Amino acid sequence: MSKLNVVRRCYSCGTILQGDDPSQPGYLDKNFLESSQNNVLFCDKCWNEQRYNIAPRKAAADPDFITMMKDAQASDAMIVYVVDLFSFESSFIDEINETIHGLKILVIGNKRDLLPPKVPDEELRVYVAHRFRVAALNVQKEDVFLMSTLSSQSDIEEIATEIKRRRQGHDVYIIGAVGAGKSRFLASFLRDFQNPSNHPIQWANYPATKLRVMQIPLDNSSMIYDTPGTSVENSLASKLTNEDSLAVLPREKVNPRGLLLAPKESLFIGGVVRIDLLEAKKVNALKAYFAPGVTLKKAHGNVENIFLKTIVSKFVKPTLPNLKGLPDFDVFDLDVEETGSRDIGIQGLGWINFIGDGQKFRIYLPKGISCYTSRAKIK
Ligand SMILES: Nc1nc2c(ncn2[C@@H]2O[C@H](COP(=O)(O)OP(=O)(O)OP(=O)(O)O)[C@@H](O)[C@H]2O)c(=O)[nH]1
Ligand SMILES: [Mg+2]
CATH class of the missing domain: 3.40.50.300 (P-loop containing nucleotide triphosphate hydrolases)
Structure with a gap:
């Protein structure tokens, strides 16, 4: 009986992956393509762009x-x-x-x-x-x-x-x-x-x-x-619908929310940001500084599917109407080299605080939105 095989595509740009011709779109080393049947894969082009473009997206100056x-x-x-x-x-x-x-x-x-x-x-x-x-x-x-x-x-x-x-x-x-x-x-x-x-x-x-x-x-x-305010086009706040801005932009004191994130677990911030803890020596205690209206949700296991459902969900806040699938996201890998209290911040939304200990994070953000990492704003 004939068998249907899944066509493997680049996780980021969606191009069909191939291991034969490095000059053609979708190229990825053949061994890698064959050995990782169940993993998410990126074509070489996307992988290089995303891996090395860790700089936050800059807003343009008038x-x-x-x-x-x-x-x-x-x-x-x-x-x-x-x-x-x-x-x-x-x-x-x-x-x-x-x-x-x-x-x-x-x-x-x-x-x-x-x-x-x-x-x-x-x-x-x-x-x-x-x-x-x-x-x-x-x-x-x-x-x-x-x-x-x-x-x-x-x-x-x-x-x-x-x-x-x-x-x-x-x-x-x-x-x-x-x-x-x-x-x-x-x-x-x-x-x-x-x-x-x-x-x-x-x-x-x-x-x-x-x-x-x-x-x-x-x-x-x-x-x-x-002077007129400078552009915040790289900030999530500038992309939210009015209803979501009211719900998720802080108007009074923001109290940190504590949560534990184990290696291989993911944190969803509303339906707009996903932070995977790819590697860590132990369970991490995080403090999340977001307005109370922002939904924080942990996931593990089939994170891909859960995230895709979450981004179109009406039950989390915030969401963005134009986010439909993973090609709508930029992906950043963050290898934490510093020790001490650190932050990962999402422009216009808030930040999470953690203790630097050699973690590897992968951060998914709506395209064009900027994130940063810095020493802790609040220790
Ligand atoms: N919670 C809080 N909100 C503030 C504070 N200062 C300003 N805001 C709010 O921030 C918004 C913008 O304030 P503005 O003073 O108009 O800001 P601006 O820098 O002049 O903005 P542009 O002229 O658009 O560049 C308003 O909705 C204020 O209510 C503050 O100290 N605390
Ligand atoms: Mg003004």
């Missing part, structure tokens, strides 16, 4: 924004970089960071209220300064100020005073990702503002660009510019 930052550079302006403490890596756009290299930077870590109050502010400031330095920007912990909508007006005034003291008569550009809290900060700043100049506060196009920028005179020859 050329007009670069033009504006070149101006800032030319006039030796001061940069006030507002970041959302819960999720700020998406605001790091290399192209923009390069243009502000060497300028004086003051960082406002906003949304402090979303992180547990018992975490010392000092620890957060050290972490934020570290992440800026990783992005090659000269920021020390003394340059980082924490804030939240719950902050008192006097906290805001302290930051405003610090900006005035440090800018030494130069212009100030308030920059940061969409939704980081720039306008909130300025609204508080403006509450007690008395215009010391002959120029009005105004919304205007920034010279030689199409950017609408609020300009607040600080004296007759310098301004504060409230």
Whole structure:
């Protein structure tokens, strides 16, 4: 009787795998193809791209924004970089960071209220300064100020005073990702503002660009510019439906959820992210920092099938309507080389914390969404 054989296809791009011609699509070493009948396989092309492209997906910079930052550079302006403490890596756009290299930077870590109050502010400031330095920007912990909508007006005034003291008569550009809290900060700043100049506060196009920028005179020859938020297209938050954003974006303090993950087990974050613990010396105790509305689910055994069912499920949050199968995901392998408390973060959603101990993780993310690994934000 004739027999039906499953055609083996690349897990990532779906091309039919073949072991004969390396110059043709779907090539994979023949021995490998024959010896691993039940495993997931990647063609050489996808495997190499995914294995070596561990760098997070970078959001693009608007050329007009670069033009504006070149101006800032030319006039030796001061940069006030507002970041959302819960999720700020998406605001790091290399192209923009390069243009502000060497300028004086003051960082406002906003949304402090979303992180547990018992975490010392000092620890957060050290972490934020570290992440800026990783992005090659000269920021020390003394340059980082924490804030939240719950902050008192006097906290805001302290930051405003610090900006005035440090800018030494130069212009100030308030920059940061969409939704980081720039306008909130300025609204508080403006509450007690008395215009010391002959120029009005105004919304205007920034010279030689199409950017609408609020300009607040600080004296007759310098301004504060409230700039438009930089792109967060690599952040999951920007892809969610309104209903899911309401459910899964944190609006109040996020308490960590503890869970145990054994080698060969997987963690699903809603129907959008899957983290496999491929190898580990022991069961790992994880702490997951996601808004309470985010569904966390463990799986083992036939993880492939369970995940495919989960991504189209209406019972987990969040999901994305365009995620139908594994070709819609990017896959990253992470070999943990560092020891100590570490994070794996999903841009715009949250992060998991674990103790580095030589683990191998495989991370599945919707295409184009960025993830990162860093020392622990909260130890
Ligand atoms: N939990 C919390 N939410 C905040 C805080 N500050 C701002 N938000 C929320 O974050 C959102 C964006 O705040 P904005 O001040 O408009 O952010 P922005 O940086 O000016 O955003 P763009 O102008 O779009 O670039 C708002 O919905 C605020 O409610 C905060 O300290 N804590
Ligand atoms: Mg704004």
